[in-house]
Amino acid sequence: MIKEIADGVLLKLKVLPRSSRCEIIGTHGDALKIKVTAPPVEGRANEEIVEFLAEALGIKKGQLAIVSGHKSQRKTVAITGCNRQELESLTGKE
Secondary structure, eight states: OEEEETTEEEEEEEEEOSOSSOEEEEEETTEEEEEOSSOSSTTHHHHHHHHHHHHHHTOOGGGEEEEEOTTSSEEEEEEETOOHHHHHHHHSOO
């Protein structure tokens, strides 16, 4: 789920768009499962993922980037300036 890289971490996500609210709901296999309210149209769900994770981690949106899965429910997000321990506190799991 979390892989350390030179300047931060990679986080695998399983995203459920068009949900009633934005929240982290646990894990799904090797990914963190999150709900977002935005539909998967014109990148709106991706934008909301970045905003939601930035707020949850207390970091700037510019520190997050979706590196794969732009049009998929399974995504990989690169987070710079963050370490594995900070993410584990968010996910509650290694």
